[in-house]
Amino acid sequence: MTGWTGATWDSWGHLGDIRALLDAGADPDTWGEFRPLHRAATVGSPEVVAELAGRVSDVDTLSSGTTALWEAVVAGRPDNARVLVAAGADPWLPQLGGWSPGGLALAGPVPDLFPFPVPDGQPGPTAAEQATARYGRQLVEALGRFHFEGTGLACVAGIDAAEAIRRLDATPVDEETAEDFLDNPYEVDASERMLVAGVTTVPGGCVVTQPWGYTxxxxxxMAHLTVGTIGYGLYANAKSGNQGRxxxxxxxxxxGLHPGGGPHLDDSREDVLTGYLYRGHAVAQACAFAGLRxxxxxxxxxxxxxxxxxPDLDYRELRSDRRG
Incomplete structure (x- = not known):
């Protein structure tokens, strides 16, 4: 571990812990497969970031295609990003999808993170990208943060709840029965529970939700729901994380998609922006794909x-009997 034995997740928030390890010989440039500065930029305190930035061989060293400054911007740590720039990090170094940390920040919730002019030749967000970013910020704010582990949902464009019910050939459950079920759905047999879902009309389309399953x-x-349109399915698997379709x-x-997981190394420019806007907000990303508000x-x-x-079907095996 190149001197980092004993470092824990909490250590990155405590300057004394990190400084003691560094003084004892920990390598400021290497921590197993990771780089300490990248880790600190994401989860550490500004004081720890400043300490490491003053000791590394290059504050703009890449790890998996990105700098520590990039990681701070994507993680929503403007405090750490400012410390890194003060230490000499380059906000305009192109990285994933051609985006630089500075360009990406201009599309984020803190567009004035780097309050100085964009250098000539640097591609900032286009008008279309700025509109995408505004929509993303509004959507994330509207949904807020809430517990959705174990939930399955389908976000579908251009149809309302009544049309979704028709396409699924589903039967509405009367209010009294629904209340009894919702009081404790886990008292119901799993095979029956997986056939109960909720449908809600929202601006732009509808959402089919199942807070206790993936159906x-x-x-x-998804095939039944998206005839003539598009949709994004999400299952927040408690064991393996968010799964998108x-x-x-x-x-x-x-x-096999991973909504809310952030940008990836081989992403296109569009996908990098999407990953940035919805990092940690998987439901918002699913809604955004379908244009829901x-x-x-x-x-x-x-x-x-x-x-x-x-209907009692095998919903995991797609056949050719889709309904229009």
């Missing part, structure tokens, strides 16, 4: 406009 995000449910015109497309989290967490019982 709305399955290939069959795209469907277009009744056809299941890209799957919910004003709060009710469509996901409930109470839904309508609770429904789905």
């Amino acid at each position: 709305p995000s399955t290939p069959v449910a 795209i469907a277009r015109n009744g056809t299941s497309g890209a799957h 919910p004003t709060d989290a009710r469509a996901v967490t409930g109470p839904a406009d309508t609770w429904i019982r789905l």
Whole structure:
């Protein structure tokens, strides 16, 4: 561990702990497969970032294609980003998708993070990207933060709750039965519980939600819901993290996606911006793909406009019997 034995997650917030390790011989440039400055930029205190920035061989060293400054910007740590710039980090060094940390910050919640002119030749956000960023910030703010682990949902463009119910061939559940079920859904047998979902109309389309299972995000449910339109399915798997699926015109497309996970090394410029805007906000990313504009989290967490019982099908196996 190149002298970092004993460092814990909490250590990066305590200057005394990190300084003691460095003084005892810890390598400021290497921590196993990681770089200490990158880790501190993401989860550490500004004081720890400043200490490491003064000891590394190059404050702009890349790790997996990005600098520590990039990591601070993406992680939403403007305090650490300012410390790194003061230590000589370059805000305009192009990285993932051609974005620089400074360019990305201009599209984020702190557009004045680096209050000096953009150098000539540096690609800042286009007008379209600025509009995408504004929409993303508004969506993240409207949804807020809430618990959704274990939830499955489908965000579908251009149809309302009534049309979603028709496409799923579902049966509305009466209010009294729904209340009894919702009092403790885990008392119901799992096979029956997985056939109950909520449907809510939101600006731009609708959301089908299941706070206790993955059924709305399955290939069959998504195929039925997206005939003539598009949708994004999300299952917040408690064991393996967020799992995303795209469907277009009744056809299941890209799957195994990780909404809310941030930008990746080989992402396009568009995908880097999306990853940045919705890092840590998987539900917002799913809604954004479908162009939905919910004003709060009710469509996901409930109470839904309508609770429904789905037909008893194998929703994981896509067949050719999609409904129009």
